[in-house]
Each structure stands twice: as structure tokens, then as C-alpha cells.
Amino acid sequence: xxxxxxxxxxxxxxxxxxxxxxxxxxxxxxxxxxxALATLRxxxxxxxxxxxxxxxxxxxxxSPPVTVLRERLRGMxxxxxxxxxxxxFAVSGAAAKLAAARAxxxxxxxxHTLVRQLSVAPSLGSRIRADSRFHIEVAQASxxxxxxxxxxxxxxxxxxxxxxxxxxxxxxxxxGATKLLDHLAVSAEHAAIADAIxxxxxxxxxxxxxxxxxxxxxxxxxxxLAMARA
Amino acid sequence: MGDLHAPASGVRAAxxxxxxxxxxxxxxxxxxxxxxxxxxxxxxxxxxxxxxxxVWQQLGLLPAADGAGIVAAxxxxxxxxxxxxxxQRPASGEGTADGFARIRLNLxxxxxxxxxxxxxxxxxxxxxxxxxxxxxxxxxxxxxxRYVVTMTVPVTDSGPDGEREFLGxxxxxxxxxxxxxxxxxxxxxxxxxxxxxxAERRVVAANTRSGSRAPGCPACPRPGTATSPxxxxxxxxxxxxxxxxxxxxxTSSHA
Numbered sequence: 001x002x003x004x005x006x007x008x009x010x011x012x013x014x015x016x017x018x019x020x021x022x023x024x025x026x027x028x029x030x031x032x033x034x035x036a037l038a039t040l041r042x043x044x045x046x047x048x049x050x051x052x053x054x055x056x057x058x059x060x061x062x063s064p065p066v067t068v069l070r071e072r073l074r075g076m077x078x079x080x081x082x083x084x085x086x087x088x089f090a091v092s093g094a095a096a097k098l099a100a101a102r103a104x105x106x107x108x109x110x111x112h113t114l115v116r117q118l119s120v121a122p123s124l125g126s127r128i129r130a131d132s133r134f135h136i137e138v139a140q141a142s143x144x145x146x147x148x149x150x151x152x153x154x155x156x157x158x159x160x161x162x163x164x165x166x167x168x169x170x171x172x173x174x175x176g177a178t179k180l181l182d183h184l185a186v187s188a189e190h191a192a193i194a195d196a197i198x199x200x201x202x203x204x205x206x207x208x209x210x211x212x213x214x215x216x217x218x219x220x221x222x223x224x225l226a227m228a229r230a
Numbered sequence: 231m232g233d234l235h236a237p238a239s240g241v242r243a244a245x246x247x248x249x250x251x252x253x254x255x256x257x258x259x260x261x262x263x264x265x266x267x268x269x270x271x272x273x274x275x276x277x278x279x280x281x282x283x284x285v286w287q288q289l290g291l292l293p294a295a296d297g298a299g300i301v302a303a304x305x306x307x308x309x310x311x312x313x314x315x316x317x318q319r320p321a322s323g324e325g326t327a328d329g330f331a332r333i334r335l336n337l338x339x340x341x342x343x344x345x346x347x348x349x350x351x352x353x354x355x356x357x358x359x360x361x362x363x364x365x366x367x368x369x370x371x372x373x374x375x376r377y378v379v380t381m382t383v384p385v386t387d388s389g390p391d392g393e394r395e396f397l398g399x400x401x402x403x404x405x406x407x408x409x410x411x412x413x414x415x416x417x418x419x420x421x422x423x424x425x426x427x428x429a430e431r432r433v434v435a436a437n438t439r440s441g442s443r444a445p446g447c448p449a450c451p452r453p454g455t456a457t458s459p460x461x462x463x464x465x466x467x468x469x470x471x472x473x474x475x476x477x478x479x480x481t482s483s484h485a
Contacts, residue, residue: 010334025331026320101442104368104430106351117342129342140369143442145377148369200443 005045010058016046018055044068063125069164073220074227081224084158085217089210091150092135096193096209098142100202107141111194119187124163127183132159134190138209141197162216166223181219189215234424240416241426248381248404249362251288252298256385256400258284259300263387263397272308278315285317286330294408295319296376297333300385301347302398303357312337312348356384356399367406367434378403410435 004010016022023033037056040046048056099107114137118130132155139151165180189212196205258281266273278300289298299316307313316333335345347353352365365380382401389395417424417437425436427444 004334024329028320098442102432104351104428104432106365107368121342126342133342143367143369143377145369 005040005058005060010060012058012060014058016056016058063123064128064160066165069160070167070227073161073164073224076224078221078224081220082217084154085213085220087150088154088158088216089213091139091147091154092213093206093210095135095139095142095144095147095151096197097202097206098144098147099138100197100200100205102143103141103197107137108194108198110137111141111190111197115187115191115194118183118190121183124165127181127186128160128163131163131183131186131190135159138193138197158216158220161220161223164223166226234420237416237420237424240419241413244409244412244416245364245381248292248295248402249383251291252381252383252400252402255281255285255288255298255300256383259385259397259400260387263306273306274308275310275313275315278302278307278313281315282317282330282332285315288402289317289319289330292402292404294404296370296378296403296405298400298402299333300398300400301353301382303396304348306397311339312346314347352380352382352401353399356382357396360384360386370403376403377406379406379409380404 017025019030019033019037023030026033028036037046037048041048045059046056047059048054103111111134114130114134118127118134121127121130135155136148136151139148142148163181189208193205193208193212196202196208259278262277262281263273266277271277281300285299289295292298297316297318299314301314301316302310302312304311314333314335314337316335317330318333320329320331336343338344339346350365352363355365356363362381362383365382367377367379370376370378370380380401380403382399384399385397386394387397413426413435414437417426417435420437423436423438423440425440425444426434428434431444433440433442433444
């Protein structure tokens, strides 16, 4: 469900069906659903209100609250961050290589659409989404169910953090993460990956995707280190 | 090279088995639309939802289907540019008649997450070419989170001026794990290395170890390029006939 919220299948403020009905719809037990909702509540993806107008509601604001993201990043150690990016490195590189061998014309068109969407996305929220969707679509184009599932999970955990604006402190400047992530630069890197996939050049697609992830690691590590000093 | 007619018609028959139940959903859609037109009422989302039992019934006939339903053309459902009535088997368990779940998709045109089926091949190609279509296999993460083949049929009816009016498509997502054994069995009857490829040269099944794309397959467009004249011709011959596997699949041997 956190993935479904991440993929935008639920809109902000939407009320979820009553528990029994929802559990039946999903084909899971009421117990499983309750546990899942508790996890989502922790992640801040749903909130439960009591009373006559009560119920469980989806929280997916158009632009994510920066303070919440900052706390999430603060809660991670640089080594756990590196470990996540290592997984991203393996998944994105392999997915790009396989996509070059397997992508359909429709997949390639969709990738190019997402490149364009990122280049014109006006808000932080829409940039985060266009970025995440691009990586998920590459995984889908690889025709691998498992890689796709891993990529969606990674985007859920990392996708927003990457776009976090740095705190305006001296320490941030010292750590070399002074600027907001440049969506045009990211879009250009995506375009190059999409072109390599369209050209069926797997080695190049992989190399570009891996380089892309490495730059992400540097940025996130710098952001995190700047926080520790602040 | 052996005779490829028998394996080719085997592949066609394997796919055609699915189009029957899918077309039955389409018949229901047309009937519902006619009811509304006759009684002068709007075809609202609620009225379309009244067709869910037909969808469930046909899903019952398609145990390998992850989901099935109706995807409407713009304006066919009152006040809706995009609307669908699509039902899925829950991820776990077999799913009983009342255990199906209605799919939820983001159809908000303002959202980056818009699931814009008006741009998707499984919708646009049957619409444009008036024929059933086989899309995939592909990972349908938005819908099924599975490796599936999406099989769709255009739905049309006579408009007020006697013109054919396009109402939308009906379709089903069939798990690739269902087709694979059948396709393999067919390819194994060919006494030479044989692959089944899509029009884009993607290998769907092979009787020997094979790459992801058939390299030397002639007259197949590369991804992202225009359809070749040859496949347009074959599309015309398929138009207007009974359901048949539409996306040109070719059994070719490379020895």
C-alpha cells in the first residue's frame, strides 16, 4: 500500500474504506491490515481521525513537508544510507542494461515523456514524482518483476530525500551541498539513459545509470554530513 | 526449416481462447449503452458499475486472468474523459465471485501520476485499427504487479448517423506463466531452433536458449520507430474479422 500511495494511486485526503471491507478488497485478514495501517501511520502516509467524521485518510501532499524529510534523513546513519544506495546501484544498473535489451517502443516513449515532465515540473513534489517514475519505468522496461519491486521500494525510501533542499548553514556550504538539486541536470541524465535504452546499447545504459546513482550517493552523504555538524 | 503453419495456428488458438470471454464483456457494454440511449438516460459511472457481475462471470471463465474489464473512450461515460471499470483477482488466494477488487488508478489529468490509457498501445491500436490486440508480455505495475499479456478488443456500436462509434475497449490481463507452457509445447514441435517474437523482435518464447531480442528478424520495426508498411498491410487484413491474435506474432526459425 505504501507503494500504491507512492505511485499516486491514492490521492491526498482520500478516505480508505472501513477496515473489514478494505481487508476483503485486498484479500488479507483484518489483523494483517491493521498491522499494515500501523506501519503506514508511522511513515506518515495515512492518518486516523476519531469521531463522527473519523476514519483513515491518505496523506500525500503535493509537495512533501521538508521538515519531515529532514527528520527522516537525520534518523539515518551514513552507512545505512550507503547501503541503500548500494542496492540502488545494483538495481538501477541492471535494470538499465536489461531494458536496453528488452524495452518495447511504448516503454521508450514513456521514458521520454517522463524526461520532458521532469524538465518542466514546477514544484518539488512534481519533480520528485517525475524522477521516481522514470526509475520505476526503466525497471518495468527490464521486464523483471523482482527488479521492479526492488526499484519501487527504493524510490519509496530514497526518492524524496534526494530532492531535499539543503539547510542554509555554513556547514552545508562546507559539505558541498549548497544547491537545490538541479532538475534540468537530472532530466538531462535521464534523457541520456533513455537514449541508450532506445539505441539498445546495454553497456552504455548501465554505465550512465550507475554514474547517476553515484552522484546521488555523493549528494545524500553530503546532505547528511552537513546535518551532523549543524 | 520445418513447416511453420501448424505451430503458428497453434499460437493463434492459444490466444483466441481468451478473446471469447473478453468479447462477452464487450457485448454487455454495448447492451448497457443501448439501454441508456433508448431510455434517454446518461451512461453514468454507476450504471457502468452495474456491469460488474458480467466482468466477474468472465473472470471466472479465465482462471489465468489477473484482471479484466471495460476501459471507456472519452465522453462515453457521462462527464468523464477517462473512466474504467476493471476488476482484479486479489493478490493472495484464488478469488471468489465477490472476492474481486475494483482497480484504482489515478485518472486525474493534472497529475504526473496520471494513468493515461488514452496514450497506451493496448488502447490506441485496437481503436485505430479496429482489431483485437495483444500487448506484452509486460510488467503491469500500476495494475497487477505481475508479468502479464494484456489482450484487448475494441468495442463499437452504430452511432446516431449509422456511423460506427468507438465506445472503448474491453480486455484482460493474462499471466505469462499461463501461456508459457503452452507456447513452449508448440515451439517444441518445430524440429529446428525456433523463437516466437513480437512485432518489435522481442523474444516471447523459444525452444532453445535465446537472447532477449531476435537480431536478424526482418521487417520488424525497432522500438520507437514507425510501423513498417508490411505490418500495416497485415493489420488491414485482420480488421473487421472475428477475434484473432492481433499484434503480429511470428514464429520464425533461425538455424
